[in-house]
Amino acid sequence: MVAEGSTLARRALGRQLEALRKRAGISQFQAARVLGISPQTMGRLEDGLSAPSARDLYMNALCDHYGVSDGMRRTILALAHDVRAAVRHGGGWWRPHMDRRNDAFDPYSAVEDAVKRLTAWSVVLLPKIAQTPDYCRAVAWTAHPNAPTEQIEASVERSLKQRERLNDSNFDAEIFLSEAAVREEWGGPSVMAEQRRHLAELTQRPNVSIRLVPFNTRNHIGALVGPFSLLEFPLLPHSKFVEPPLVYIEEYVGNLYLERSEEVGRYKAALTELRRVALSESDSAARILAVSDE
Template identity: 30%
Template sequence: MSALPYHPPEQSGQHDELASVVPMAGSTGREAAARLLGEQLRQWREERRLTQADLAHVIRASVSKISRLERGESPAKARDVFDLARFMRLSAKETRLIERLLEQAQDCEWYQNFSDVTPSYLKRLISLEGSAVEIAAYEHQVIPGLLQTTDYARALVRTVKPWADEAEIDRIVALRCRRQLILDHPIPRVTVMLDEGVLMRPRGGPEVMRQQLRHLLEAADTKRVNIRIVEFDQGASVSPPYAITHLTFGEGGPSDLVYVEHINGADYVTHQKALYDYKHALDQLRFVAADRVRSKELICEAIERYS
């Protein structure tokens, strides 16, 4: 594998193509995006030989509302649009186009379109990830969200939200994949210390895990993503029983912070003494973690076990 620019799973090669059809920002840009979004929805509906009444039923609306939406005259609600996308079985590429047009039509940051499936404690982290110059993380249970494949992410969502319907699961998975687009840019640099036990947990089954681990190898072969495995015998005395994410920002940006997630919430640590303690924990993990070559060997060994 060559050190090519990293692309999230199932998104390679699409970013520039989508950007070329998105209008400029501003009120005129918002109106143009709303019209483009409406035209795309109408085109996809007609290709599938569906009526406006068919779509109205999906989002419990009137036919006139669908008509206004297709003309770009009615404000588009993200949940309605994604419900229509699911009903029409749009492809991943078509769904990403919707996301970009919604951002422009609503003049909002991309993650605001996922507010219905984003816990309030996670919104701040997502808003800051794209402006960080470096992200250092330790994970002891799962592959970090920035490096998850679609199937692996779906298996995790089903584990933690067994009551969720397929529409909600699709939205959460789409959010995780959309976050990964920050890895298409020169920054941030990402270093992940991954507990060896994560490789042993076949989330989603052996085939899903094989795909996920192969994806890790691809990411590890790039210059900006550094994956280090913390082996059991080396990390026993220094590995904390919780995940840690440390964000560092450039000159003029926010002060660095640590994000520590719990089962129903998260802490954002900025106090200098506590910040030092978490950074020290990450430094210890870096010191005992296997180097890049050994880490890739451990991942390959895990792939073989799942074969």
């Protein structure tokens, strides 16, 4: 079955609540009794299928029972607010970037381990899952030139965590790159030479596909769409529903999450066009290495 109306915010909240419950050594049945609901409904909450239970009263009751810190309580309540915002907007919402030094929580980080397939189109910046540490560091310093070093290194650490997904044989990544993304000089020639070699090495992995769209490709849809990622999920653990895919767009001042079927469908159609015009995997790897030789 397909889970209708499920949102990334709900899924992030549910996964976080499940992790806190297990850390506290509390069964799903016991947690359900705290809220006065059935274990089945509790399972739906942890699967991200239940929106009404995101009320602050319920969230505070669970936080009290799980013995969470004040910072984590603020995170849970912020996620509950995101759930309600996503419901109001019908399955899509905009979340501004937060200062990484405070207790703000990125919903994407709560579900990235559950993504079974990532399909990305990148125009200038490479997707984080394919970045080397020095490339990521150069981008982070450009975006936040006055940030403390520890904040920059935390950003690099998050990027490396995403890269770990490529070691999972149950995870697939299909990445389309504009030629500009491999020619843009982030961090200087040595950083980019290492980054291009890394991209070429990634193409040798059985669960990774990297294909280049050259500059001389005429009238392709990628030039109009802009960078985005399509995230697809496996069966939910408790309900066994299939969570709908979502489109994730990372912007300079915030992130956009789209889950309406008609919106996701348009991005899927764009990916179909990119598959048509992109170079083959072997030709893409050769072109990437040729850019380094230049």
